[in-house]
Amino acid sequence: MRYEVYLDNLFLVNFLMNxxxxxxxxxxxxxxxSRRRVLAGAAxxxxxxxxxxxxxGNVFLRVSSAFLVSAAGMLFIVFPIKGIGTAVRVAERLFxxxxxxxxxxxxxxxxxxxxxxxxxxxxxxxxxGALLFMEITYLVEKSGxxxxxYEAVLLGNGRKVGVRALIDTGNSLIEPxxxxxxxxxxxxxxxxxxxxxxxxxxxxxPYHSVGTRSGILPGYLIPEIHIExxxxxxxxxxxxxxxxxxxLAGGGEYSMILNPRVLKEEGYDHKDRVARKASF
Numbered sequence: 001m002r003y004e005v006y007l008d009n010l011f012l013v014n015f016l017m018n019x020x021x022x023x024x025x026x027x028x029x030x031x032x033x034s035r036r037r038v039l040a041g042a043a044x045x046x047x048x049x050x051x052x053x054x055x056x057g058n059v060f061l062r063v064s065s066a067f068l069v070s071a072a073g074m075l076f077i078v079f080p081i082k083g084i085g086t087a088v089r090v091a092e093r094l095f096x097x098x099x100x101x102x103x104x105x106x107x108x109x110x111x112x113x114x115x116x117x118x119x120x121x122x123x124x125x126x127x128x129g130a131l132l133f134m135e136i137t138y139l140v141e142k143s144g145x146x147x148x149x150y151e152a153v154l155l156g157n158g159r160k161v162g163v164r165a166l167i168d169t170g171n172s173l174i175e176p177x178x179x180x181x182x183x184x185x186x187x188x189x190x191x192x193x194x195x196x197x198x199x200x201x202x203x204x205x206p207y208h209s210v211g212t213r214s215g216i217l218p219g220y221l222i223p224e225i226h227i228e229x230x231x232x233x234x235x236x237x238x239x240x241x242x243x244x245x246x247x248l249a250g251g252g253e254y255s256m257i258l259n260p261r262v263l264k265e266e267g268y269d270h271k272d273r274v275a276r277k278a279s280f
Contacts, residue, residue, distance in 0.1 A: 217242035
């Protein structure tokens with residue numbers, strides 16, 4: 001029995017499914033990499049998937065070698081992996097996302113046997129994949145609630161200071177001129193970097209919060225902040241911080257509140273120049 005395999009359709013399906021799984025993994029890791037690298041990794045994996053159909057030899061060896069090389073290649077192309085521990089953690093996330101996508105597609109195909117022909121077509125598989133991607137993305141982002149505390153290192157003035165930072169999804173504070181996200185930092189920590197001369201980029205940050213109708217925070221530009229999230233190092237450049245005199249946590253659990261947008265490579269819209277107040 002002979003089968004006809006359309007390599008263009010095969011590439012398209014695998015490219016988009018790789019794209020869904022890699023982007024889900026990226027979202028679960030607080031978007032630690034760029035969309036360009038996600039696209040490159042998805043294309044690499046899709047090309048490697050064609051390998052067993054283009055070369056002769058033992059079927060098992062062709063399929064297994066293509067799978068291993070494509071999986072490893074996608075990990076190292078897409079994510080900033082620095083060691084074995086990080087590679088294992090990212091691989092676990094990617095495997096979980098792949099399992100959820102593949103399991104969801106099989107479940108829906110079996111749930112509607114009368115529509116098996118339509119659901120197993122190229123458009124059917126891609127349609128189901130897109131719906132699952134949107135649903136899983138919603139669940140992943142919804143689960144990323146306030147309360148996660150990470151280690152952060154602030155760099156500036158030739159010094160560096162380590163702090164514990166809380167990611168607060170309720171912090172939507174922005175710098176009104178540039179529209180950049182603003183983090184909240186205890187003044188005592190800031191003074192460890194700049195004990196005398198203040199850095200460049202002073203801003204008056206308007207805010208309102210529970211118990212305070214409105215107010216102004218002194219804001220400064222920190223040249224670089226390193227934040228480690230699930231083994232992935234985020235290097236955030238030129239981050240504004242609003243300074244507060246009081247302690248942010250009574251028990252000292254953290255001394256900085258991160259705006260979640262600083263963890264995204266495209267942390268803010270450069271075209272957004274409208275000054276507005278935000279809450280934290």
